[in-house]
Amino acid sequence: MSFDDAYAALTDHQDDTRWAYGTGFSDPLAGVPTDVPGGVDAADLTAYCLMLGDDALIMSHRLQQWVTRAPELEDEMALANIALDLLGQARLLLTRAAQAEGAGRDEDDLAFRRDAADFRHVRLAERADADFAHLVARLLVFVTWRLAVLDGLRGSRDPVLAAIAAKGVKELTYHREYAAQWVVRLGDGTAESHRRMRAAMHAVWPAIGELFRPHPVPDRLAEAGVAVPAAAARAEVDAVLSQVLAAAGLPPPTATDGGATDGGAGRDGAHTAALDEILAEMQGVARATPGGLW
Amino acid sequence: MTGPEVVPAAVAAAAVTDPELPMLTLADLGILRGVEESAGAVTVRITPTYSGCPAMEAIRADLIGALRRAGHRRVEVRTVLDPPWSTDWITPQGRRKLAAAGIAPPGPAPRRSPGPVPLTLGARPAPVPCPRCGQPDTERLAAFGATACRELRRCPGCREPFEHVKEI
Numbered sequence: 001m002s003f004d005d006a007y008a009a010l011t012d013h014q015d016d017t018r019w020a021y022g023t024g025f026s027d028p029l030a031g032v033p034t035d036v037p038g039g040v041d042a043a044d045l046t047a048y049c050l051m052l053g054d055d056a057l058i059m060s061h062r063l064q065q066w067v068t069r070a071p072e073l074e075d076e077m078a079l080a081n082i083a084l085d086l087l088g089q090a091r092l093l094l095t096r097a098a099q100a101e102g103a104g105r106d107e108d109d110l111a112f113r114r115d116a117a118d119f120r121h122v123r124l125a126e127r128a129d130a131d132f133a134h135l136v137a138r139l140l141v142f143v144t145w146r147l148a149v150l151d152g153l154r155g156s157r158d159p160v161l162a163a164i165a166a167k168g169v170k171e172l173t174y175h176r177e178y179a180a181q182w183v184v185r186l187g188d189g190t191a192e193s194h195r196r197m198r199a200a201m202h203a204v205w206p207a208i209g210e211l212f213r214p215h216p217v218p219d220r221l222a223e224a225g226v227a228v229p230a231a232a233a234r235a236e237v238d239a240v241l242s243q244v245l246a247a248a249g250l251p252p253p254t255a256t257d258g259g260a261t262d263g264g265a266g267r268d269g270a271h272t273a274a275l276d277e278i279l280a281e282m283q284g285v286a287r288a289t290p291g292g293l294w
Numbered sequence: 295m296t297g298p299e300v301v302p303a304a305v306a307a308a309a310v311t312d313p314e315l316p317m318l319t320l321a322d323l324g325i326l327r328g329v330e331e332s333a334g335a336v337t338v339r340i341t342p343t344y345s346g347c348p349a350m351e352a353i354r355a356d357l358i359g360a361l362r363r364a365g366h367r368r369v370e371v372r373t374v375l376d377p378p379w380s381t382d383w384i385t386p387q388g389r390r391k392l393a394a395a396g397i398a399p400p401g402p403a404p405r406r407s408p409g410p411v412p413l414t415l416g417a418r419p420a421p422v423p424c425p426r427c428g429q430p431d432t433e434r435l436a437a438f439g440a441t442a443c444r445e446l447r448r449c450p451g452c453r454e455p456f457e458h459v460k461e462i
């Protein structure tokens with residue numbers, strides 16, 4: 001196919017699959033071995049991949065909502081790129097969850113045909129952002145934490161999870177630089193931007209505790225060499241956040257372990273009304289037109 | 295079914311171009327990880343550049359189409375995730391083609407040292423020369439460009455904006 005004739009390149013196809021958009025994507029793990037490693041509980045592996053996949057899926061959706069609303073075109077492209085990377089991680093992880101579950105479901109069933117109480121992401125992912133400072137504060141916390149977790153999963157005994165993590169670490173390193181540089185720019189900017197960045201860090205702080213709350217699924221899988229315990233990422237996250245706050249001239253927020261975010265944990269399916277809004281938007285078309293192509 | 299008109303599968307697969315960087319073949323980009331022919335069936339292994347690479351579906355369709363036109367009816371395209379793609383896998387020929395198209399090729403991918411991934415906070419990365427006039431250093435306009443693998447830069451010499459394939 002020649003680059004010289006873009007029109008021919010676009011039309012030179014024997015099937016029309018690429019022109020149809022719907023929920024029926026091809027398996028992103030096509031050809032990757034699907035076995036669950038010996039000694040690993042398949043139900044736990046399913047639950048853990050759902051947790052990590054839902055974190056990425058819901059955070060990606062929140063980022064997509066900023067496209068057309070960001071202060072500059074360059075930031076819309078950045079947020080769209082970060083959202084796309086997270087969506088890719090979500091597709092791989094939900095597909096891995098469906099494989100390990102072995103009940104005939106696929107990534108689309110898990111993304112589009114589950115109810116709110118069946119989602120397993122941390123509540124940090126579903127929060128709405130009051131302004132751009134709130135967005136970059138939340139993004140910084142989320143990607144700093146996720147980078148630390150996935151970095152630990154590169155050595156997982158589940159080879160699929162390890163490969164997804166190794167790929168994600170490279171992407172999240174870029175995401176974290178983007179978020180950190182915005183926090184520094186706003187914190188170290190005008191009096192107004194400093195005030196708003198400080199308020200945003202203060203607002204997100206109580207949501208941090210939930211990220212490290214022990215949970216039996218990752219803890220059991222950590223014993224089997226598959227997962228990292230929820231609490232394990234804390235030291236790295238604290239160190240990075242301290243580094244960014246210092247560079248931004250922001251005081252460390254005064255709170256709180258934040259262990260009890262509104263009294264529930266997203267990992268157990270306890271979510272806020274924010275998730276209902278997200279799912280109404282994200283799942284609406286897929287539920288209204290099952291198998292639809294457009 | 296084979297005949298004298300059949301092009302070897304490895305040759306046909308290597309000539310397929312990337313939908314987002316169409317000056318590069320999949321082999322130039324380093325995402326083609328293997329082509330095997332066995333008992334009349336072809337297995338092609340590819341790896342995504344980024345987890346969310348939206349071109350994977352198109353690449354899969356392009357490979358199957360190109361191999362069919364080359365005379366191979368039974369084609370399977372498999373995804374390989376490990377080891378993850380690195381810009382270090384872009385071939386020397388691929389780098390020359392990028393530069394000729396006005397896109398600055400990547401420098402060496404970052405080396406990973408033991409311990410947590412360091413946060414650089416924009417500490418000065420290696421300079422990126424201008425692909426048009428050769429000015430040795432240029433400024434970054436945006437870390438995220440039109441596709442996941444590119445960033446947008448500008449040359450202080452010729453004043454032209456250009457894209458750069460980010461090291462990963």
Ligand SMILES: [Zn+2]
Nearest residue numbers: 424427449452
């Ligand atoms: Zn120049």
